[in-house]
Amino acid sequence: MDSQSPDMKTRPEGPVRAPSAVPIDDAVLPYEVDALDVRGRLVRLGPALDDILTKHDYPAPVGKLLGEAIVLTTLLGSALKFEGRFILQAQTDGPVSFLVVDYKAPDQLRAYARFDASRLGTAKDSGALLGRGHLAMTIDQGPDMSRYQGLVALDGGSLEDAAHEYFLRSEQIPTRVRLAVGEEWRSNDGGRHRWRAGGMLMQFLPKAPERARQADLHPGDAPEGAEVHAVAEDDAWVEARSLVETVEDVELIDPELSGERLLYRLFHERGVRVFKPLVLKAQCSCSRDAVAAMLKSFSPDDRAAMVKDDKVVVTCEFCSSVYDFTPDEAGVEDA
Numbered sequence: 001m002d003s004q005s006p007d008m009k010t011r012p013e014g015p016v017r018a019p020s021a022v023p024i025d026d027a028v029l030p031y032e033v034d035a036l037d038v039r040g041r042l043v044r045l046g047p048a049l050d051d052i053l054t055k056h057d058y059p060a061p062v063g064k065l066l067g068e069a070i071v072l073t074t075l076l077g078s079a080l081k082f083e084g085r086f087i088l089q090a091q092t093d094g095p096v097s098f099l100v101v102d103y104k105a106p107d108q109l110r111a112y113a114r115f116d117a118s119r120l121g122t123a124k125d126s127g128a129l130l131g132r133g134h135l136a137m138t139i140d141q142g143p144d145m146s147r148y149q150g151l152v153a154l155d156g157g158s159l160e161d162a163a164h165e166y167f168l169r170s171e172q173i174p175t176r177v178r179l180a181v182g183e184e185w186r187s188n189d190g191g192r193h194r195w196r197a198g199g200m201l202m203q204f205l206p207k208a209p210e211r212a213r214q215a216d217l218h219p220g221d222a223p224e225g226a227e228v229h230a231v232a233e234d235d236a237w238v239e240a241r242s243l244v245e246t247v248e249d250v251e252l253i254d255p256e257l258s259g260e261r262l263l264y265r266l267f268h269e270r271g272v273r274v275f276k277p278l279v280l281k282a283q284c285s286c287s288r289d290a291v292a293a294m295l296k297s298f299s300p301d302d303r304a305a306m307v308k309d310d311k312v313v314v315t316c317e318f319c320s321s322v323y324d325f326t327p328d329e330a331g332v333e334d335a
């Protein structure tokens with residue numbers, strides 16, 4: 001797979017290789033386009049996504065929304081190198097009032113959503129399903145490191161919109177994000193459908209930081225008619241962004257189109273390099289010890305209130321694993 005095609009032999013050594021024709025699912029493919037000073041990651045999710053969404057048996061609109069959140073979290077979380085977590089949480093007044101995706105570096109994903117089935121109705125897109133509230137993105141790199149949290153308001157827009165807002169406010173790096181989720185139906189598989197998803201993140205990282213300057217955020221309290229500070233965007237970024245905006249959902253999801261071929265299709269005129277893909281898995285990180293530690297963090301009254309039929313039973317919302325404790329094990333004091 002790492003062999004170079006003849007027409008690439010003149011390029012410098014390094015990660016350059018011919019686009020692989022073989023699609024890899026559940027993987028993040030980092031890439032860079034030197035000529036445009038952009039770098040990013042492409043993600044394709046198949047079995048891992050299907051495993052998470054199917055286990056919970058979500059109605060299709062909820063599955064699609066949580067799928068988008070999983071793709072976004074994967075794009076962001078895969079920037080963590082060795083350890084740490086990237087947690088995306090949405091809390092809103094919409095039909096899907098809560099969702100969480102937990103990415104544990106280097107390669108574990110888990111997620112769940114809470115929703116009100118009676119309110120799903122005609123809400124189809126992510127904006128309508130989420131409604132108003134906020135999206136929190138937390139980077140937790142372990143006990144010795146400070147936690148970082150970025151918050152974005154959700155105001156009826158899509159998760160892509162919210163991601164752009166996050167990058168504009170928190171990271172101040174010109175960024176485009178694309179997210180797509182779909183259901184694949186195969187007649188030779190008993191008619192069962194499978195969830196698939198794909199997404200792309202692209203960032204403008206020129207060596208001269210002034211080239212990445214963006215227009216100021218609109219001052220919400222400026223008098224009407226006040227001029228908003230205008231900044232001409234860099235030509236390279238305008239070109240890269242317009243290329244990424246041509247990507248269609250079907251291309252991001254297509255099980256027959258490898259990530260490398262998709263990147264080549266987009267950037268072949270400028271030359272694109274890809275790096276070693278990172279393979280992901282759907283895996284919960286819950287354990288009996290972790291649940292016991294969580295119980296210990298509760299107040300004695302809260303613990304006592306959890307005793308039913310002389311047992312404390314805790315079900316993991318991510319993976320539905322059930323943990324049983326005696327009141328004694330759960331730290332419940334005798335009444």
Ligand SMILES: [Zn+2]
Pocket residue numbers: 284285286316317318319320321
């Ligand atoms: Zn679990």
